[in-house]
Amino acid sequence: MKPTLQAVADAVGVSRSTVSNAYSRPDQLSAALRERILDAARQLGYPGPNPTARSLRRGFVGSIGVLFTSQLSYAFTDPFAVRFLAGVGAAAERHGTSMLLVPLPPAVTDARRAVENAAVDGFCVYCVADEEWALDVIRHRGLPYVSTAPRDNAGADERYVGIDERAAARSAAAHVAGLGHRRVALLADSVLPDAPAGPLTVAGVDQVPHPTTRGRLAGFADAFAEVGVGWAELTVVNAPGNSRKAAAAAIAELFDQPAPPTAVLAGSDVLALGVLDALAARPAHDRPTVSVTGFDDVPEAAAAGLTTVRQPAEEKGRIAAELLLDPPADPAAGHVLLPTALVVRDSTGPVPRS
Amino acid sequence: MKPTLQAVADAVGVSRSTVSNAYSRPDQLSAALRERILDAARQLGYPGPNPTARSLRRGFVGSIGVLFTSQLSYAFTDPFAVRFLAGVGAAAERHGTSMLLVPLPPAVTDARRAVENAAVDGFCVYCVADEEWALDVIRHRGLPYVSTAPRDNAGADERYVGIDERAAARSAAAHVAGLGHRRVALLADSVLPDAPAGPLTVAGVDQVPHPTTRGRLAGFADAFAEVGVGWAELTVVNAPGNSRKAAAAAIAELFDQPAPPTAVLAGSDVLALGVLDALAARPAHDRPTVSVTGFDDVPEAAAAGLTTVRQPAEEKGRIAAELLLDPPADPAAGHVLLPTALVVRDSTGPVPRS
DNA sequence: GCTAGTCTCTGTATCGATACAGACTGGATC
DNA sequence: GATCCAGTCTGTATCGATACAGAGACTAGC
Numbered sequence: 001m002k003p004t005l006q007a008v009a010d011a012v013g014v015s016r017s018t019v020s021n022a023y024s025r026p027d028q029l030s031a032a033l034r035e036r037i038l039d040a041a042r043q044l045g046y047p048g049p050n051p052t053a054r055s056l057r058r059g060f061v062g063s064i065g066v067l068f069t070s071q072l073s074y075a076f077t078d079p080f081a082v083r084f085l086a087g088v089g090a091a092a093e094r095h096g097t098s099m100l101l102v103p104l105p106p107a108v109t110d111a112r113r114a115v116e117n118a119a120v121d122g123f124c125v126y127c128v129a130d131e132e133w134a135l136d137v138i139r140h141r142g143l144p145y146v147s148t149a150p151r152d153n154a155g156a157d158e159r160y161v162g163i164d165e166r167a168a169a170r171s172a173a174a175h176v177a178g179l180g181h182r183r184v185a186l187l188a189d190s191v192l193p194d195a196p197a198g199p200l201t202v203a204g205v206d207q208v209p210h211p212t213t214r215g216r217l218a219g220f221a222d223a224f225a226e227v228g229v230g231w232a233e234l235t236v237v238n239a240p241g242n243s244r245k246a247a248a249a250a251i252a253e254l255f256d257q258p259a260p261p262t263a264v265l266a267g268s269d270v271l272a273l274g275v276l277d278a279l280a281a282r283p284a285h286d287r288p289t290v291s292v293t294g295f296d297d298v299p300e301a302a303a304a305g306l307t308t309v310r311q312p313a314e315e316k317g318r319i320a321a322e323l324l325l326d327p328p329a330d331p332a333a334g335h336v337l338l339p340t341a342l343v344v345r346d347s348t349g350p351v352p353r354s
Numbered sequence: 355m356k357p358t359l360q361a362v363a364d365a366v367g368v369s370r371s372t373v374s375n376a377y378s379r380p381d382q383l384s385a386a387l388r389e390r391i392l393d394a395a396r397q398l399g400y401p402g403p404n405p406t407a408r409s410l411r412r413g414f415v416g417s418i419g420v421l422f423t424s425q426l427s428y429a430f431t432d433p434f435a436v437r438f439l440a441g442v443g444a445a446a447e448r449h450g451t452s453m454l455l456v457p458l459p460p461a462v463t464d465a466r467r468a469v470e471n472a473a474v475d476g477f478c479v480y481c482v483a484d485e486e487w488a489l490d491v492i493r494h495r496g497l498p499y500v501s502t503a504p505r506d507n508a509g510a511d512e513r514y515v516g517i518d519e520r521a522a523a524r525s526a527a528a529h530v531a532g533l534g535h536r537r538v539a540l541l542a543d544s545v546l547p548d549a550p551a552g553p554l555t556v557a558g559v560d561q562v563p564h565p566t567t568r569g570r571l572a573g574f575a576d577a578f579a580e581v582g583v584g585w586a587e588l589t590v591v592n593a594p595g596n597s598r599k600a601a602a603a604a605i606a607e608l609f610d611q612p613a614p615p616t617a618v619l620a621g622s623d624v625l626a627l628g629v630l631d632a633l634a635a636r637p638a639h640d641r642p643t644v645s646v647t648g649f650d651d652v653p654e655a656a657a658a659g660l661t662t663v664r665q666p667a668e669e670k671g672r673i674a675a676e677l678l679l680d681p682p683a684d685p686a687a688g689h690v691l692l693p694t695a696l697v698v699r700d701s702t703g704p705v706p707r708s
Numbered sequence: 709g710c711t712a713g714t715c716t717c718t719g720t721a722t723c724g725a726t727a728c729a730g731a732c733t734g735g736a737t738c
Numbered sequence: 739g740a741t742c743c744a745g746t747c748t749g750t751a752t753c754g755a756t757a758c759a760g761a762g763a764c765t766a767g768c
Contacts, residue, residue, distance in 0.1 A: 002495075002496050004753095004754060004755080005754065005755060006754080006755090014717075014718085015717070015718045015719070016718090016719090016754095016755080016756095017717075017718060017719075017756080017757090017758095018716085018717060018718075020755065020756060020757095021716095021717085021756090024755095024756075025756095028715090028716075028717080029715090029716060029717070030715080030716065030717095033716085033717085045494065047470060047491075047494045047495040047496065048467075048470045048471075048495075049754080049755060049756090050410075050753090050754050050755065051470075051471050051472060051473040052406060052409045052410045052415060052473050052753085052754080052755090053410050053723090053753070053754035053755035053756085054471075054754080054755055054756075055406045055473060055723095055755095056404075056406045056407050056410050056723050056724065056725085056753090056754080056755075056756095057722075057723050057754080057755050057756040057757080058723085058755090058756065058757090059723075059756095061406060061473065062471065063454060063473075071447065072443040072444070072446065072447050072453075073440050073443050073444045073447065075443070076436055076437070076439050076440035076443055077440065082430055082436055083430070085430050086427050086430035086431065089426040089427050089429070089430060089455065089457065090426070090427045092426065092455075092457055093425065093426050093427065093457035096457070096459065096468070097457075098454050098455060098456045098457065098472065099426075099454070099455040099457075100417060100452050100453070100454050100455075101443065101446075101452060101453040101454075101455065102452045103443065103446055103447035103450070103451075103452065103453075105450065113402075114450070116401060116402045116405075117402075117405045117408075117416065118405060118452060119405040119406050119409060119415065119417075119473060137401075140399065140401045141356075141401040141402075142356050142401065303657065358723095358724055358725080359724065359725060360724080360725090368747075368748085369747070369748045369749070370724095370725080370726095370748090370749090371726080371727090371728095371747075371748060371749075372746085372747060372748075374725065374726060374727095375726095375746095375747085378725095378726075379726095382745090382746075382747085383745095383746065383747070384745080384746065384747095387746085387747085403724080403725060403726090404723090404724050404725065406723085406724080406725090407723070407724035407725035407726085407753090408724080408725055408726075409725095409753095410723090410724080410725075410726095410753050410754065410755085411724080411725050411726040411727080411752075411753050412725090412726065412727095412753085413753075709768105710767105710768095711766105711767090711768095712765100712766085712767085712768105713764100713765085713766080713767100714763100714764085714765080714766095715762100715763085715764080715765095716761100716762085716763085716764105717760105717761085717762085717763105718759105718760085718761075718762100719758105719759095719760090719761100720757105720758095720759095721756105721757090721758090721759105722755100722756085722757085722758105723754105723755090723756085723757100724753105725752105725753090726751105726752085726753085727750105727751090727752085727753100728749105728750095728751090728752105729748105729749095729750095729751105730747105730748085730749090730750105731746100731747085731748075731749100732745105732746085732747080732748095733744105733745085733746080733747100734743105734744100734745095735742105735743090735744095735745105736741105736742085736743085736744100737740105737741080737742080737743100738739105738740095738741085738742105
């Protein structure tokens with residue numbers, strides 16, 4: 001058994017308090033005694049105050065939780081999520097705080113429990129799917145949190161950092177519409193819950209539950225509405241899982257149709273890259289000319305020449321963590337909207353004359 | 355103030371133990387009473403047992419630490435490290451365990467403290483630089499750990515998962531030597547501590563402190579020794595920080611020399627990609643033909659056509675976490691060497707006749 | 709010489725739970 | 739009717755520290 005603080009106190013012949021002070025408040029005792037205590041601790045093999053006991057007594061843990069409402073492995077697969085984590089990490093580093101990554105079991109009951117049991121001082125909630133239940137649990141625990149999306153019913157004291165999804169998406173769609181495209185597919189993750197991969201009929205964009213997806217689809221639709229292409233004329237394609245593979249699989253059949261879309265607007269770069277994969281997989285003679293746009297501007301997008309909407313990923317993570325660790329006095333400052341920019345590359349062009 | 359377990363007990367008129375059991379051992383009380391307790395808890399806004407207090411009493415935390423002996427942000431910048439993390443995450447997910455990422459302050463004293471204070475049940479130590487001090491602290495705390503490199507003085511009960519660095523490196527170098535290259539540069543991170551970027555004189559490979567770097571350089575040297583090129587004839591180039599930029603900067607000057615190397619063997623893909631960057635940055639008429647090899651086979655390597663040594667990154671993380679969470683009965687099974695494979699792509703070719 | 713003030717150090721209360729041994733029921737068994 | 743047992747619930751000890759008020763000793767200041 002590892003010795004406790006009491007054991008060190010006994011060995012030196014001082015009180016427990018004094019040993020505690022030797023570690024946590026060196027100014028509370030003489031340097032000489034402190035040395036004696038630390039020496040004795042070394043001798044006994046005392047590894048320093050037990051972090052858990054210390055956390056209990058002090059009332060805080062010194063770490064923040066990062067919540068992905070999806071498989072934890074997803075966080076490392078999605079390049080945007082990785083950049084986000086890097087930002088959180090940078091802020092955590094500056095504050096001397098650790099990051100706890102909490103995997104969530106698939107069943108909601110279990111997932112709630114996982115959030116309840118996480119030993120953290122607060123949460124950065126990265127919005128993947130509907131995370132309302134997670135926010136409930138966090139609020140219930142009385143912990144502060146920052147989410148990465150503006151929420152419709154956000155309380156005044158609720159902090160978030162996001163972008164104007166709708167306007168950003170609209171800018172990409174306006175670019176594509178401006179190039180003359182009218183037969184267009186919109187590709188997104190989790191358009192409707194539990195929907196299969198592939199083309200999907202969606203009555204209206206407000207049917208889409210996931211706020212981020214909804215915002216982006218709405219932005220796409222806005223731009224096309226302006227050139228006279230209504231929602232019903234747009235093909236919505238579901239790609240569950242937001243992976244390159246899923247996107248390629250979901251979009252593939254469209255290209256076999258007699259009149260394939262001349263443009264695909266994807267809800268993320270990962271999906272857009274999947275579309276490019278699907279195109280590349282076809283023999284050259286049977287490869288339609290399709291404009292493709294992404295969203296996020298992950299590192300891979302530049303290499304692929306993908307036209308996309310840039311949003312500052314690391315910045316998002318950094319600011320999320322900073323809002324959490326160092327809350328602004330003015331609650332209005334807790335709502336951050338980051339700038340986005342359309343980045344035009346080679347993956348979009350005018351409609352081919354056929 | 356959030357209510358405690360005691361408050362719920364008082365409200366229902368039962369003992370604290372019973373409330374505790376309602377959460378942690380449902381079989382210890384009648385279903386009816388359990389419901390009454392949980393109802394009261396909801397009513398009072400009791401968020402469930404305090405994770406810290408529970409950890410203290412139970413003696414374990416339910417999370418494992420992942421230690422990068424470098425900036426935490428490095429972990430998200432290096433694609434190999436990201437894949438490793440993904441593997442750890444997958445294993446953690448299966449075990450219902452959280453991952454704590456602990457940022458280490460630059461000063462060793464502070465860094466020791468950070469490791470001492472981490473509330474975890476064990477550590478996966480990802481070897482970036484010399485991490486002996488970290489292992490010391492962990493052992494001192496009596497916590498189990500798994501490191502990602504075979505260590506020279508590893509105790510029998512010490513677990514690790516790694517590759518045969520030397521043999522793997524040798525395979526890449528043998529390929530390059532077989533192509534006829536004799537004027538060769540070896541590029542690596544932290545060849546000597548605090549050495550500047552650029553070409554470096556290293557008396558012998560055993561001068562290199564970092565075991566991974568040493569192993570790879572030794573492997574490179576082995577293959578060239580076999581074709582009669584001694585250590586002294588090899589140019590060793592230091593690229594501190596293992597970044598693409600650092601590599602490009604460190605290697606650039608070599609290409610200005612009258613007789614530049616015809617091949618560069620890099621200690622990682624990131625460095626190798628940096629070399630390709632440095633070459634691409636030169637005007638076409640002044641661009642030497644240089645064979646380049648990397649190490650790791652990160653996703654970017656394939657796109658860049660980089661010849662490299664593949665090692666299973668996720669596997670490494672997954673196995674590290676599993677050795678930690680589920681220690682094999684047989685201590686010999688705690689030492690895992692993963693297979694590697696030379697992947698030949700376009701970045702290597704025969705020596706140009708000039 | 710007396711009051712203040714500063715340094716050190718101690719003692720007790722407390723953080724919020726879980727483990728474990730045992731007490732109390734009520735029915736089944738013989 | 740005594741015995742046993744399973745099913746429930748309670749009480750006490752404990753996990754390993756920190757906070758805070760205060761006790762002594764010692765120096766300063768007047």
